Amino acid sequence: MILSYAIWIPIVFGLMILVYGSERPSAGVKYLALFGAILGFIATLPLIANFDIANAGMQFVEKHSWIPRYDINYHLGVDGISVWFVVLTAFINIFVVIAAWEVITEKASQYYAAFMILSGLMIGVFSALDGLLFYIFFEATLIPMYIIIGVWGGQNRIYAAFKFFLYTLLGSLLALVAILYLYNLTNTFDLLTWHRAKLDIVEQVLIFIAFFMAFAVKVPMWPLHTWLPDVHVEAPTGGSVVLAAIMLKLGAYGFLRFSLPIAPDASILLGPIIIFLSLVAVIYVGLVALVQQDMKKLVAYSSIAHMGFVTLGFFIFSPLGVEGGIVQMISHGFVSGAMFLAIGVLYDRMHTRKIADYGGVIHRMPKFSAFMVLMAMANCGLPATSGFVGEFMVILAAVDYDFMIGLLSATALILGAAYSLWMVKRVIFGAITNPEVEKLEDLNGREFFMFIVLSLCVIGMGVYPKPFTDIIHPAVMQLLEHVAISKL
Numbered sequence: 001m002i003l004s005y006a007i008w009i010p011i012v013f014g015l016m017i018l019v020y021g022s023e024r025p026s027a028g029v030k031y032l033a034l035f036g037a038i039l040g041f042i043a044t045l046p047l048i049a050n051f052d053i054a055n056a057g058m059q060f061v062e063k064h065s066w067i068p069r070y071d072i073n074y075h076l077g078v079d080g081i082s083v084w085f086v087v088l089t090a091f092i093n094i095f096v097v098i099a100a101w102e103v104i105t106e107k108a109s110q111y112y113a114a115f116m117i118l119s120g121l122m123i124g125v126f127s128a129l130d131g132l133l134f135y136i137f138f139e140a141t142l143i144p145m146y147i148i149i150g151v152w153g154g155q156n157r158i159y160a161a162f163k164f165f166l167y168t169l170l171g172s173l174l175a176l177v178a179i180l181y182l183y184n185l186t187n188t189f190d191l192l193t194w195h196r197a198k199l200d201i202v203e204q205v206l207i208f209i210a211f212f213m214a215f216a217v218k219v220p221m222w223p224l225h226t227w228l229p230d231v232h233v234e235a236p237t238g239g240s241v242v243l244a245a246i247m248l249k250l251g252a253y254g255f256l257r258f259s260l261p262i263a264p265d266a267s268i269l270l271g272p273i274i275i276f277l278s279l280v281a282v283i284y285v286g287l288v289a290l291v292q293q294d295m296k297k298l299v300a301y302s303s304i305a306h307m308g309f310v311t312l313g314f315f316i317f318s319p320l321g322v323e324g325g326i327v328q329m330i331s332h333g334f335v336s337g338a339m340f341l342a343i344g345v346l347y348d349r350m351h352t353r354k355i356a357d358y359g360g361v362i363h364r365m366p367k368f369s370a371f372m373v374l375m376a377m378a379n380c381g382l383p384a385t386s387g388f389v390g391e392f393m394v395i396l397a398a399v400d401y402d403f404m405i406g407l408l409s410a411t412a413l414i415l416g417a418a419y420s421l422w423m424v425k426r427v428i429f430g431a432i433t434n435p436e437v438e439k440l441e442d443l444n445g446r447e448f449f450m451f452i453v454l455s456l457c458v459i460g461m462g463v464y465p466k467p468f469t470d471i472i473h474p475a476v477m478q479l480l481e482h483v484a485i486s487k488l
Contacts, residue, residue: 002060003076003127005043006086007120010036010093014116021109030101033112037097040119041090047083048471056080056474058129058192066133071188075130080475081256081326084468085126085249088333092245093119095450096238099341102446103237103348104152111152115238118144125250131179131189134257135172138214138250142168145239145247153234160234167217167227175214175258178207182262195261195482204266211259212270218251221274221311222281225304232300233353237344240296244303244336249329252310256322256479260314264483271315278315279408281308286415290422295343295353298423299336302379305412306332306391312409313394316401317483322476323469324393330468331378331386331461338375338454342368345447346427350436355423360432364440369428371443371451376424378458380416386461 013036021029052059058077066074078086096115104111121144124137142165150161182194199207217224228248232240260267282305289301306328313325345368346361347353362369378385381392391413399406432438443451461468 001062002043002046003062003078003086003123006040006047006090007076007124007127009043009120010040010090010116010123011120013037013040014113014120017109017113017116021113029109029112030097033097033116034094036116037090037094037119040116041087041094044087044090044123047078048087051080051083051471053080053470053474056478059083061129063129066130070183071190072132073130073190075133075190076127077129078127080471080473081479082126082253083471084326084330085246085253086123088330089119089122089126089246092242092333092337095337095341095454096241098446098450099241099344100236100238103344107151111148111236111238114144114148115242118148118242122246122250126253129191131182131191131194133189134191135176135179138175138254139169139172141247141250145243148239149231149235152236153239155234156230157234160231163227164231167220167224171217171224172214174210175254178210181207191257197262199263201265201269204263205269208259208263208266208270211254211263215251215254215259216277218254219248219307219311220251220304221277221308222285222304223277225281225285228304229297229300232303232340233294233296237340237347240300240340240344241337244299244340245333248303248307249333252307252314252325252329255311255314256326261479261482267315267483268317271317274311274315275405278308278312279405281305282312282409282412283415286412286419289419290415292419293355295346295355295423295427296340298355298419299339299343299379302339302416302419303332303336305415306336306379309391309394309409309412312405313390313397316394316397317480318397318400319473319476319480320393321397321401322480323472324390324397326390326472326476327386327393327465327468328390331390331458334454334457334461335375335378335385335387338371338451338458339379341450341454342372342375345443349440355426357434358427358437359430359434360428360437361440362428363432364437365442367443367448368451371455372428373424374455375458376420378462380420381413384459384462386458386465388462389465 061077064074121141128134286305292298310325313321378387381387
């Protein structure tokens with residue numbers, strides 16, 4: 001029942017907040033949301049504490065008949081690939097609630113409720129072992145995020161909300177076709193049964209393409225990435241944090257749970273194309289990030305480049321590459337979440353995200369500046385930060401796969417340092433040129449708590465990633481053995 005608690009505790013609290021809340025913010029709504037977020041996170045901790053590292057299969061499995069006539073089940077379970085994302089989702093939800101504490105003044109109860117429900121739905125995506133259940137959770141996440149962007153976003157929020165919804169919905173419709181085809185073939189929606197289905201190469205290629213459209217838009221991979229910068233710019237701080245830290249991972253996770261195990265031959269056949277698209281994301285999008293004048297857009301393009309590392313690692317088909325991709329996903333959850341929180345802190349004080357409007361922030365906000373520099377360093381892969389571990393693993397795997405691919409992927413470290421340091425230099429350091437910067441006040445206790453916890457996570461994972469890789473490794477080996485056996 002642990003996974004059910006992790007899914008339904010935040011959803012139930014979200015519904016309670018809707019019933020209890022009102023248009024105006026109140027202490028009761030805030031504390032109810034915070035209590036629900038913390039309780040939801042605590043519910044996920046037994047997943048790590050009781051996880052059997054030696055077991056590569058699904059654990060904490062729950063299965064209840066839902067619609068027997070069509071063999072649709074409420075079927076949940078996690079393995080080493082998915083368990084960390086369940087915990088990460090619940091963890092990030094706490095920071096979203098804290099970040100909104102003094103900022104959201106209109107429709108506060110609906111704001112907190114949307115994020116609580118969204119958290120539960122995303123955990124459902126990472127836990128579902130029934131194909132239709134996965135699709136329901138996967139699509140349902142669009143609704144609260146669409147509302148979050150459309151109601152609490154910036155000036156062009158309606159445009160951004162529609163763009164987000166249409167891109168992701170249209171991509172997912174092809175995945176639904178693939179899911180229905182697999183059901184007609186196997187007479188079940190059981191995901192693990194689909195992994196054992198015998199498909200010819202034509203069926204695999206078509207199914208791979210269908211799932212690719214759904215998951216590549218979500219990652220997002222180049223050239224399907226254009227919705228993300230617009231959405232990040234218009235979304236409120238909490239929306240950007242959840243979008244970057246968790247929602248992008250839904251697409252990458254889909255590749256590991258659907259594309260590779262269900263269509264292994266097609267994955268190998270089309271792998272070079274994915275590698276090419278990933279390298280374009282790493283290099284081209286990194287160059288695009290260099291010329292951005294808006295902090296949110298810069299970090300948004302940075303996210304696309306980092307997720308390019310993830311898909312590159314997956315389609316090299318080596319344990320080091322796949323594990324590196326998963327580690328990069330977890331690290332990106334911490335680092336990108338912290339970066340968007342930092343931008344939110346500045347925006348709350350000055351109501352601008354333009355890099356040119358800042359300069360010399362360190363003179364007024366030394367504590368904040370220290371944290372932002374640390375996260376910028378992690379964003380460009382500085383050793384001893386979490387950002388280095390996953391990227392280094394993927395680069396090593398890429399070099400072993402093909403030296404030129406490894407060399408091209410390594411340029412991301414140079415580009416990452418360039419755009420991260422470019423932003424830090426102009427925002428944090430230098431002389432104060434804007435009188436508004438003179439009025440800035442440093443972090444309060446609430447903000448300091450958020451950044452100190454995230455900093456400990458980033459440094460802790462960077463210095464000692466073994467707990468993460470130990471849990472991930474057996475499930476990755478089982479996945480790659482399945483792909484290799486299918487190839488034979």
